[in-house]
Amino acid sequence: MSQHAVALERRIAADLSHHDTARRAACLRQFGGHALSFCTMQPGMSYFDVPGVGYLAYAKYWGMRFALGEPVCAPHLRDAMLDAFLERHPDAVFVQVGKDVVDHLHARHGYHGTQFGSEAxxxxxxxxxxxxxxxxxxxxxxxxxxxxxxxxxxxxxxxxxxxxxxxxxxxxxxxxxxxxxxxxxxxxxxxxxxxxxxxxxxxxxxxxxxxxxxxxxxxxxxxxxxxxxxxxxxxxxxxxxxxxxxxxxxxxxxxxxxxxLTPLQLAAGIEPQESRPLRATLAVIRERMDFLYNFKGLEFAKSRFQGRVEKTYCCHRHALPALAMTAMFRLTRII
The missing domain is CATH 3.40.630.30 (Gcn5-related N-acetyltransferase (GNAT))
Known part of the structure; x- marks a missing residue:
């Protein structure tokens, strides 16, 4: 391939990327109400796009896919977006999602939805x-x-x-x-x-x-x-x-x-769709592995503002996703 052809291909790719960014930004300005919605625009993300509907951002690590937050789309189309995404990536892990997403993934796809932390x-x-x-x-x-x-x-x-x-x-x-x-x-x-x-x-x-x-x-x-x-x-x-x-x-x-997110700020009770082994593992990490991350210090600092606290979840296919959790901590660079 000639140098001119290579340069043209790069220009076309750049133009397409700019178009995709503009389209996602417009969608974000319309429906980006989740705490992680803006983070979906960060570099290095992959996207599941449905033109005219919205998008879902995810990262690939160790051959696994980690969806970041919830789909950026109209609320009444969210479940359809999740279903379409899982048709293509049936073992994806969903990180930091709310109870409505948990209930849908659990009822429709058999996912576990385990509390991962809290938001205020x-x-x-x-x-x-x-x-x-x-x-x-x-x-x-x-x-x-x-x-x-x-x-x-x-x-x-x-x-x-x-x-x-x-x-x-x-x-x-x-x-x-x-x-x-x-x-x-x-x-x-x-x-x-x-x-x-x-x-x-x-x-x-x-x-x-x-x-x-x-x-x-x-x-x-x-x-x-x-x-x-x-x-x-x-x-x-x-x-x-x-x-x-x-x-x-x-x-x-x-x-x-x-x-x-306040990671590993966990409520006392365990819900039916949660993975008990994973909840126990997360509790141990919070109590005994504070050297990895200042979980308790962050919880204290945010609690001073007296916000309304709600649970946030990680949705996963297997009851004890040890490899996926390790990959996620590596992806986030906590370990």
């Missing part, structure tokens, strides 16, 4: 900083003020990598940024994202990035997807950044924010 939603209309459990937030705000911290919204700043690399060195999972369940900081598609930075002496020392959530073609809320802060700020700069952003969203009339 803050309805902004009635939220305030009052209350004993929010004392830690108020303390962080006061400490930031005394320390000369200024928080303001801005555009995307590529200098965030410096803060991020310093932050990662203080984490239990030091080798890489977590991916898949959390999108990368630097992505091509950033429409609707919001960036809040904390500055001290003119230098950025922390930030929180928010991704948009949509319902019926309108902005419905935000989810904080990426946050980093200096380890030298002991009172938790994240609390002060979050409180500042929440106040801004309240002024704008934003209905709610999702706090995203």
């Amino acid at each position: 939603r803050i309805d902004l209309a009635g939220w305030s900083l009052r209350g004993a459990r929010k004392q830690v937030i108020r303390t962080a705000i006061n400490a930031a003020r005394l320390d000369g911290i200024e928080i303001r919204e801005g555009g995307f700043d590529h200098d965030v990598r410096r803060i991020s690399e310093a932050w990662i060195r203080t984490r239990r999972c030091k080798n890489n940024e977590i991916r898949f369940l959390i999108r990368p900081m630097i992505v091509d598609y950033r429409e609707g994202t919001r960036y809040f930075y904390a500055y001290r002496g003119g230098e950025a020392v922390g930030f929180v990035f928010f991704d948009p959530l949509y319902r019926d073609g309108h902005l419905a809320g935000y989810v904080p997807n990426i946050s980093r802060s200096s380890a030298n700020f002991r009172q938790g700069l994240w609390y002060a950044l979050m409180a500042h952003a929440i106040a801004r969203f309240q002024e704008e009339g934003v209905p709610f924010i999702e706090l995203g």
Whole structure:
């Protein structure tokens, strides 16, 4: 093949990719209400597309397919999308889905639906900083003020990598940024994202990035997807950044924010469709393998905001998907 032919093929592929991205972005702006909807646009994803209906994003790892969240489509077409996807990929694993998806996959396809963690939603209309459990937030705000911290919204700043690399060195999972369940900081598609930075002496020392959530073609809320802060700020700069952003969203009339996944925050009871062996395994990981990830610390931090907690699930074909769970932890770079 000549050089001109190769160049033409690459141009055609780029044009098709741009068309697909634009089509998915339009679908996202219409139906992207799940906490992971925006994450479906991250690099490296594969897609199951149904033109005129929507799409489902998934990642391939160790020969397995992991669907990220729920289909991005009209709610009444969701079950049909799931059925069509499973016709092509009958052993796919679904990560971070709600109870309606669990019930359909269990009844129609015989899947197990095991609680994987929890999500919390803050309805902004009635939220305030009052209350004993929010004392830690108020303390962080006061400490930031005394320390000369200024928080303001801005555009995307590529200098965030410096803060991020310093932050990662203080984490239990030091080798890489977590991916898949959390999108990368630097992505091509950033429409609707919001960036809040904390500055001290003119230098950025922390930030929180928010991704948009949509319902019926309108902005419905935000989810904080990426946050980093200096380890030298002991009172938790994240609390002060979050409180500042929440106040801004309240002024704008934003209905709610999702706090995203709190992994392995598990309810006491076990539902009939859950895998008891997997639930027991996840409980052991939470209690004895906190060195992998600060499960309890994240749960405590998010609980201070007093959001409405709901279960989120992992749907899987086999009762004890040991290989699939290992692959998922590797995919996300937790291990």
